[in-house]
Structure formats: structure tokens, C-alpha cells
Amino acid sequence: MHQVIVFHLLMALAVTMCVAAPPNDCPAILQKGGASERFPGLVAHGIHSLTVGDLKFYFKADVTSANTIPTVNANLQDGQAILFNAPDIPIDPMFATPGMRTLDRVLSHMDNPNYDIREYNTLDRVVHALHMHEVWHGASVEYAKLVSAPPSKDVCRCATDIDNNGVMEVLRLIALEVREPNLMYGRKIKLNNGTVRWSGNLYRYRFFSRSIDKPLRNPSEVNPHIVNQKIWLKMKKDMLTSMLPKDDYELALYLYCALNV
Template sequence: MRKLQLILLYATGVFSQQCSEVLEPLGLKDAEALAAHGSHSLTLNMIQYFFNPKAAVDNGIPTVNLNRCEMHDLHENAPYSTMKNSFDNPAFFALDNILSNMDHEEYGIMNANTLDRIAHDLHMIHMWEGAALYYQALVTAPPKPDICSCFLSTYLEAIKANLEFIAKEIRIPNQLSAQNNKGVKKGGNERAHYLGEYLGIYLGRYIGVYTLESRTINEKRSGNETAIKKKGGADDHKLDLYSGNIVDEKSWAKWKEMMQDPDSQYMENMGRSLSLYLYCQLEK
């Protein structure tokens, strides 16, 4: 009976309206983009360390498959790393994972070197440390059930769309760049440009901006086709904020500049969106 009621609510649009009212007081901003960015490289090890020590293998948190030899872009569940001699400390765990795969040419962010990958993983640990505080607050004072049901019904599809796009930026950036630059004269350091597509969107000042695909989904949902044309064009998507790998002090300085928070509320928005997403999936 309850399931039938939910179907009727969806069909009439009542559920969507109610969820909008339920979620509005939370003040979430770009929740789907932030939740996807914050979760895309999680392992079950890190979920258990930062969020829920009892999280299971069947955890319901899809992540990007870093093994590019395999066909599937996403893991259905954040995988558990069984590497020998791995460290409990998150930073050393990340270092061990990267260095233990450094001879594997089809593993990790395509076109990124070892220093790039280390910097990326430390950046993600920084995100998880912040989100963990919000997660524990949810555990201490659990939200009403309708908050989780509304959050997931509102954002789950768009989170998955963001994850799928992140996976392609990590796994096949050259193909995406070729598609985006049809008819455009090529030149310069294309390897750096491919890497810059991923880093510029997800590690730079525009981390919280929707990807073109997810923004299209959300704008169509709201009927705002004009916004798609104004904000979702090719020029907006191809933000070239990076010009190479980390190879010296100058290139590292560019990374540090890029990884500054885009605004003073960024870490709070990231922490609240990511923690609520993980809580609603892990604690159900």
C-alpha cells in the first residue's frame, strides 16, 4: 500500500513538491556535483575509516573504476582494498595504493603522473576529513526519514550522471577531448590539455559547477532550457585551468592555486552534501 502511495505521489508531482519543501531548510547547493566529486574515489577502507566502521561490501556507494583495463566505468559499490602491507593512516594508505600500482600503465587517472595522483588523493582525504564531522553529527542526531528519502529521490540520478562523467574524464579523457574539439584546430600540449579537462573541473576553482550532462538533466527537470544554452555551452564545459603535470616547483604552484576553495562556503557545502549522501545510503 505504501509503495502504491509513493507511485501515485510521483505521478502527480506531489512527492517532488513535498521533497522540495523538506530539503529547502538544509540549504544544499550543487549537492549532486559535490556528492559525486566527494565519493568518486572512495574505497570501503576509507568509508570505514572516516564514516561508518560497520559499512559492508554491499555498501551502495558507486565509485570510479581506476583499472582502465576493465570495461566497466563504475564499481557498483566502493571496493575494499586487500593490498598487503597497506597502512591504516589514510595518507599512507593512498600513497601505498598509488606506488603499488605505479608500474601499471592502465591504472589511475589517465595522463596523470605519480605526483599528480598523490596530490589528487590527498585532496580527496581533505574532503573526507571535513565531511566526516558532518557525518558524525548526523549519527548523533539522525535526520527525519523523509529527509533521506527526499534527498535520494531528488539527487541520486544526478549523482550517478556526475559519477559517469567523472569516470570518463579519468578513464578516456583523450576521447572526450577529441569529441569536444571536432572542427577545432589542434595544437600545443594536448596531453596537458586532456589532463586539464579533469583537473580544471574537479580540482580547480570550478569544482562545484555542474558538469554539462548533469546540468542538462537538472535544467530539463526544472524546464529551464534557456539556462542550458547560457550556462552549459562548450566554452563553459572546456575550462582550461591547468597546463601540465606536476614536474617542478612552478607546476606545483599552479596546482596550489587551482586547489584553493572556490568560495568561503565550499567546504561546508561539500561536507553537508557528501555526508548526507553517504549517511542516507549507509545507514538505511
Template sequence: MLTIISVVFLFGSTRAAPAAGECPNILDAAGVSQMFAPMIAHSIHSLTLEDIRYFFEEDATVENGIPTVNMDLTSEKRVLLNAPLAGYDDDFSTMTMKTFDLVMRNMNRTWWGITNYNTLEKLTHAFHMAEVWDRTAEEYKLVKQLLDPESEICECITDVENNDVLNYLNLLAFKIKYPGITSGNKTLTDLYINYRAKRSAAYRFGVGYDLSWKRSGLVDFDGFDFNLSDIELLKDVAEKLVDEDGVITKHVDSAEHWQLWREMVKEGMDASGYYDLAVFLYCMLN
């Protein structure tokens, strides 16, 4: 729920664009958390235009401004600047079946979605994200009543090139495509680097991206240019962005392993995360 200070600030925050360096204080006063950028990246990385229309704004357009991780892992284009149409089958009447169908239609595409996830894990991930957006939808309705899209808050929120949202999306794309790349496990990361040095993407090491969202701290992206290719950046990502973010080695292939995933999924986000996401989506879509 919105805090009292957040409500007061949202009501009275309209003015000219903030000066350089003011945004951290502006967002802090508005109740936006310090973990805003990595949390937003985690929350929007697989968002589709259909999801936006269902959960948030039914008239959202193709040029919606919500960046996402490219689900096509064969592409060198890691981040899409607009949440794409996923092609949900409208013959189904519920979002659950539409989401299920989308995953099943892509189940044989090795480099779609998340590296080394089996079909049950891709379904788990899709439904987990839908639950995040569903819980954010109520917060979004409240933010929509209070926040002026022309406010200095939205000026700061929508500056994704400078508030690190795009940086964290690129980093997340690396973690999804190369599980464990920031873990500090040199044996694993050297394998990725060697394969890509040969212009090969044919690595199958049995590990997968850890679905749980780490809150261990912020990353310093100083000097990183994510416009460079994977091959050009892999070594630096592996050596300079180590956050000990682990990998999943227990796949959903038994009730016992599902218990591990079940607890991981139930962790979700805290209240500040849903608020941050609601503010971000409102500012970007309006």
C-alpha cells in the first residue's frame, strides 16, 4: 500500500523537469525504493503488450515504451524498447490458457524464454510473473488516481537510460542467456566465454537462471556499454559484475524438487516492489 508520505508527494509534485542529480532525492521522497531499477527489470523483463492491456491499460499501443528482455535468445538484440505482441490465441477466454498455450507452442525452441528451463519451469516462470502483475494491478489503480504523468517523479522514472533500468535489463538478459555469468564461478564463465569466442552458442551445461530475485545490493555500471555485442562484453560481465547470483541445478522433475521451486516462487516481492512497479508502469504508459 502507498505510504502517507508517498500519497502527499504524489499529489503535489508537478513542475518543470528536475535538474541533473535531483532524481534520487525526488524518488526517495515519493516512496520509491533504492532497489527500484533492479526490481523493475525483474518485474518487466517478460511483459508483453497483451499483458499490459489485460492488467494495466487496455488501450496500450505497440509503441508502449516498456522495455523487455528479448525472448529470442538467438538474437544479439538483448533488450526490446517496447513490450511486444506475443501472439496469444484469443480463442481461449482466460489469460491462464493463453499463457499456457504460448509456452507450449514454443516448448521445442531451445533458445526461447530462459536458457536450460524445461517446459514445466517455463510455465512456472510465466505464471509467477502473471501473479506479480496481478498483485501490482490494484496498486496501479491507486497510483493512477494520484500521480500526475507530467510530474517530476515521472520525469525521473521514465529516464530509463540514466536511472539504470535499461542497464539492469541488459544484465538480466545476460543472466538468462548465460546462467551463472555473475556468480564468480570461473569454470562456468570461462566455458561461456570460450564458446562465444568461437561464435558458437551451443552450450548446454545443465544449469538454469535462478528465478528468485536477489536483493544483495546495487551494481556499478560505470564504463559499461551494453550496445556492444555479447562476445565483446561477456568477459567484463563475468569479471566486473560479480554478484554471486547463483544458478538452478534442481529442475522441476519431481514433487521434491517442486517444493524448492514453490518456496522460491512464493518469495515474490515486498510491498515496496509492487508500488515501485505500479509507479513505473503508470509513468511509462501515460
């Protein structure tokens, strides 16, 4: 009898908790705080290759290796695809500018096909790395404004809830694009002596809303490798047209909240 009473009490409590559970208020809060439906993709794209050095240079000088900013692991052979803190990668003191430091990092791994982005050639990697510095520079301007006029605690609570606001979902998608392009793109692949190989530049510069209905990309979305001026001009256009004026704010909002709140 006692067990029956306890069972019914537990069931009643469970029902009460389900009924009393508050609705997810974060979409409305983020929208009020200036974020759009592009927030998950913009943030995931902006953080996927950050390092401690980048965070220190553009955003906050006292950032450490315990920074809670998730990134895609540049070591493509490591079983851990996503790192849950941006890594602290040693910088060669020979170089003083971000441009040369970035170039040094890329060229120092140029013979390693299992580093950075699979199937990229060296020029692809250089362009991608420098493009990310453009993204971080733009976000740093908005970040400085947030330091002077911080967002509310509720906005930061929702911005940093990356398991539920879509950021981790898109970051996992980017990790798949970076590490396993063969799986990401639904493309017919020719067999050659029993081996399978896919070659192409990774993806067009585009961003995603919260809903990702088709994780597999269409082959038409893949840019060719940068091997001549014509391809570069096309990719340059893709980069310029994919970014909206307010995009810098959304990445800055997440980084401010993650690094300060």
C-alpha cells in the first residue's frame, strides 16, 4: 500500500513539473537583444577556427586556455572533432603581425593533408585563414561597443546556451564539412583501383538558420580550388555577398557573453 501511494505521489509530481515547466523564452530574448535567425550559423562560422591568440588579439587580452569557446579540431586525425576550449597554439615570435603569423601557421602545415581543412590546397587554406581574420576584425568593433554597453544577463544566458540555440548544431555540421567532405556532399564518386577520393574546395560562404533540414550539401554548392584569378574573383564575390552589415554584432554578442558573463 505504501509503495502504491509513493508511486501515485511521484506521478502527480511528474505531471505537475511538466505542466509548470516554463516555455523556451530564448528566441524572443535573443531577437530583442539584436540577434536574428542567422545567429547559430554566424556564431558557429565565427568561432570554428579561433585560437587563444586570436581571442587575445581581437577581443580580450586576458583570455586563457580555459575559455569555453568551442572550435573544430584542426588535427583531422584526432578522434575528438570539436574542442570545447579554443586551443592555445604557440606563436613564432619572429612575426609581429597577424598576417604573417597566419601565413606561418598555414605554411608550417602545408605538407600535412590531415591538418586544418581536408582536401584544401595551400592557397585555399591561406584564403580561408585570412578571411576569418576579416570576420574577427569586424566582430571586434562591435565587441568594443558591448564592453561599454553590455547586453542583459538574460540575453547572455540565451546567447551562451549553445546546446539549445543552434550554435553547436551548426558547429557539428561545419566539423563534418571540414573533416569528412566525402560524407558531407552527396556526390557520385568514381572508383579508382579500389580507392575513393573526392576533391574540391569546401563550401560556399553561407549561413544557416536554426532549422537544418538537409545536412548533406548539394555538389553545386562546392567551390573549385583556387588555382587562377577567375576562381578567386568568384570566391571573393561569395565572401562579400554572404555577409550582412549586422552580422558582426551577432558574433560579438556571443563572444562578449561567453568571455565575460
